[in-house]
Amino acid sequence: MKALILLSHGSRRQESNDEMLQLAQAVAGIQGSPFARVVCAFQQFGRPDFKETLGQLVDQGVKEVIVFPLFLAAGSHVREDVPALMDEARAAYPGLQISVMPHLGQTSGMADFLLDQAVRHQS
């Protein structure tokens, strides 16, 4: 059983975190997805945090997790905090397969996606 975790920085403003939770729900609702669970976890502000999210997924029988860091650029969160979170997670759940994607700004389809959205907007 596979899960996708959208890892967000999180905000002190709950409405912003709610937007991320709704985005995760929208992804979870897409038909034909290979992920049995799609959830959002917050790195700095907001709940649930990454650790509690991981615990819940493991309790639900998830054996493999893909982590998608929702950051546009590789600041200290991407370069330092994400690897540290992953080290902790692998130590806490040695049986769980954890894979980390490039951060959002570096995913391969990002440039095409941005142009496509802009074209749709202006047409």
Next chain:
Amino acid sequence: MKALILLSHGSRRQESNDEMLQLAQAVAGIQGSPFARVVCAFQQFGRPDFKETLGQLVDQGVKEVIVFPLFLAAGSHVREDVPALMDEARAAYPGLQISVMPHLGQTSGMADFLLDQAVRHQS
């Protein structure tokens, strides 16, 4: 002549701003784009800022600008700063057509895009 401005918060860390500038270059390099110019402008940290970007585009003959706020959630930057920037821009360049897209986290294709990138990663 149309231009697309990717509006980024900007970072105190220049490498992060460079990532955004490179992303804009990647978008600019896509064949078949309707945008004669695709540039990145920074809202809080980093150069060029929005105002100087707009001035350059107008000097280059751009008549229509689409602004894409690269924010995942609608914090104060999206809700207050972006509208204020647009008001200033419309006052400074009354002949320029300026249209603002929903911020990145709210664009219509975002959920599908995130899932698609995750599927590509895990396969």
